[in-house]
Amino acid sequence: MKILVTGGCGYIGSHTCVELLNENYEVVIIDNLSNSKEDVVNRIEQITNKKVKFYEGNVQDETLLKRIFEENKIDGVIHFAGYKAVGESVKKPLMYYENNLESTITLLRIMNDFDCKNIVFSSSATVYGVQESPKYVETMTRKETSSPYGTTKSMIEKIMEDLYYSDPTWTISLLRYFNPVGAHSSGLIGENPNGIPNNLMPYILKVAIGELPELTIFGNDYETPDGTCIRDYIHVVDLAKGHLCAITHALDNKGKLHTYNLGSGHGVSVKEIVDTFERVNNLKLNYKFGARREGDLPEFFADPSLALEELGWKTEQSIEDMCRDAYNFIIKETEK
Ligand code: NAD
Ligand code: UD1
Numbered sequence: 001m002k003i004l005v006t007g008g009c010g011y012i013g014s015h016t017c018v019e020l021l022n023e024n025y026e027v028v029i030i031d032n033l034s035n036s037k038e039d040v041v042n043r044i045e046q047i048t049n050k051k052v053k054f055y056e057g058n059v060q061d062e063t064l065l066k067r068i069f070e071e072n073k074i075d076g077v078i079h080f081a082g083y084k085a086v087g088e089s090v091k092k093p094l095m096y097y098e099n100n101l102e103s104t105i106t107l108l109r110i111m112n113d114f115d116c117k118n119i120v121f122s123s124s125a126t127v128y129g130v131q132e133s134p135k136y137v138e139t140m141t142r143k144e145t146s147s148p149y150g151t152t153k154s155m156i157e158k159i160m161e162d163l164y165y166s167d168p169t170w171t172i173s174l175l176r177y178f179n180p181v182g183a184h185s186s187g188l189i190g191e192n193p194n195g196i197p198n199n200l201m202p203y204i205l206k207v208a209i210g211e212l213p214e215l216t217i218f219g220n221d222y223e224t225p226d227g228t229c230i231r232d233y234i235h236v237v238d239l240a241k242g243h244l245c246a247i248t249h250a251l252d253n254k255g256k257l258h259t260y261n262l263g264s265g266h267g268v269s270v271k272e273i274v275d276t277f278e279r280v281n282n283l284k285l286n287y288k289f290g291a292r293r294e295g296d297l298p299e300f301f302a303d304p305s306l307a308l309e310e311l312g313w314k315t316e317q318s319i320e321d322m323c324r325d326a327y328n329f330i331i332k333e334t335e336k
Contacts, residue, residue, distance in 0.1 A: 002026040002072055003247060006059050006107065007080030008052075009036035011191040012122065012177075014044055015184060015240035016078060021048040023244055028072050030065070031081065032058045035193075043188040059103035062110060069114040076118035076171075076247050077111060079104065082152070086126075087198055089149035100152035101159075108163060118171040118254070120246050123157055125178045125232075125263070125300065126150035134230070134267070134299040138176070138259045138306055146295040157259075164257040171254045173246045178232035178263030178302050180239050182322035183329035190329030191236075200270060201233075201322070204277055205330040207285055215285060217270050219292035224299055230267035232301035235317035235325070238264075245311040263302025264315040277323040 003020055007013045008029030014036075017027050021044070029041065029052055041054045053072065057064040059081045068074070082100040083089065089096040104121075111117060127150065128136045129143025142158075145151050160172045181201040183190025196212070197203045206212040220227035242262040250258070278285055307313045 001075045001251065002028060004028045004030065004068065004072070004074045004077045005080065006030050006077065006103070007082065009033060009038065009040040010080055012180060012236060012239060013078075013080040014040050014189045015236045016080070016243045017044045017052060018047050018184065018189070019237070019240040019244045020247075021050040021052070023248075028053045028055070028068065028074065030055045030057060030059060030068060032056065035083075040189060047184065047186050047188055060099070060106050062106055065106060065110040066113075069110060069116065074114070074116050076120070076251060077107065077116065078120045078243055078247060079107060080122045082122070084149060085198060086147045086149050089147050089152075093148035096148045096152055101155060104156050104159065108160075117167070117169055118247075118250050119160070120173040120175060120243060120250065121156060121160060123174045123176045124150065124153045125176050125261070125302065127154045127157060127176060128300070130297065131300075134297075134301060135303050136261060136300055137303040138261055161257060169255050170257075171250045172257045173250050174259040175242065175246060176259065176261050176302075177239060178234050178261070180236045181233050182235040182237065182317070182325045184237060185325055185328070187328045187332035190326065190333070192330065192333050200273060201326055204274065204285060205326055207287070208277070208281070208283060208327060209330055209334050213286060215274070215287040216290035217274065217287055218290060218296060220271070220289040221292075222298040224269055226269050226271045228270040229296055230269050230299035230301065232263040232266060233268055233273065233319060233322060234263055234315055235322045238315040238317050242307065242311070242313050245307075245313040249311050258310070260307040260311065261302040261304050262307060262313075263304050265302055265304045267299055267301040268319055273319065273323070276319050277327070280320045280324045281327045
């Protein structure tokens, strides 16, 4: 079986390629390297000892997409390609709507033309918006999101749902990720954003290696046990395995629209992440408590029972594993 992975050189895409190759899927990547490096392809091959077919280009490029489908008999697509920086999307909404929506619509159109109607999409817990309960279940309705980035995810979910209702021979899996962190245990692939990171773990890593002076914990006056925000962190390898389960299930259960939460089901506070990071890596992080960050919710976590029931998937790796693997990756990166 051959899977096209859009954005396969990125953080989650690269880990997913590894899991697919380990299960003997053939992998074709399209990535325009706007937020990744071509060397990731070599690293995926190094970890798995398998070959990957790589096309450098934009998913909005219809001609290139057609060529990929002509040159490869694609059985299914996992669609990661898109921009993902929340703050940047507030400043440059058109750039986000254009890239995330246009690439998805072009991709769906070409898939339809080639009668390849099986897609797994990278959605996000951000589509839940603010709910009555912090435990998010797939049956909750999508609410207003807090950024244009989040809105692109909501809109794409809706586009894919409408597509399915118009033609139920499509198989569509919407995967709502909670907070992916960590890296492959080899230390060869992981997340190392350029500039000042917005997300917690990349920021912690930059402080740990001395690239940034200090972490600010955004708020310690929330109504949570230690006053800091609670999230559902998921090891990126567990998340990648979730994609493997989703595409395998989709290939066996055609003509369905699925929506799954991919999270651990456990809420962990920012302070607990910081404490665990210090303990497992045997270091001290320079941090202080600061003001709340606008738009942050005090607490949310996944109800992951549907993914367990239907895909047989659940997370296996602990917060300790996430902290250890993330640090191992960044140390290896900085040694280069
Ligand atoms: P990433 O930026 O590391 O990977 C995305 C990849 O897509 C990059 O390699 C980039 O070069 C590529 N890309 C972007 N636009 C493209 C285009 N038009 N054509 C071809 N390639 C393009 O991001 P990630 O963390 O791996 O996230 C993957 C997907 O998961 C994204 O859609 C993101 O929105 C979604 N997601 C991520 C998180 C997270 O916390 N990382 C959470 C929820 C959802
Ligand atoms: C954010 C996005 C969300 C996106 C997700 C993954 C917002 C409002 N939400 O979620 O749409 O899907 O990233 O990319 O931006 N924190 C600190 N100090 C820091 C950084 C973060 O204390 O320097 C705290 C935050 O307040 C939060 C927690 O760490 O409580 C996690 O933050 P982050 O990694 O940015 O993820 P989310 O805010 O959950």
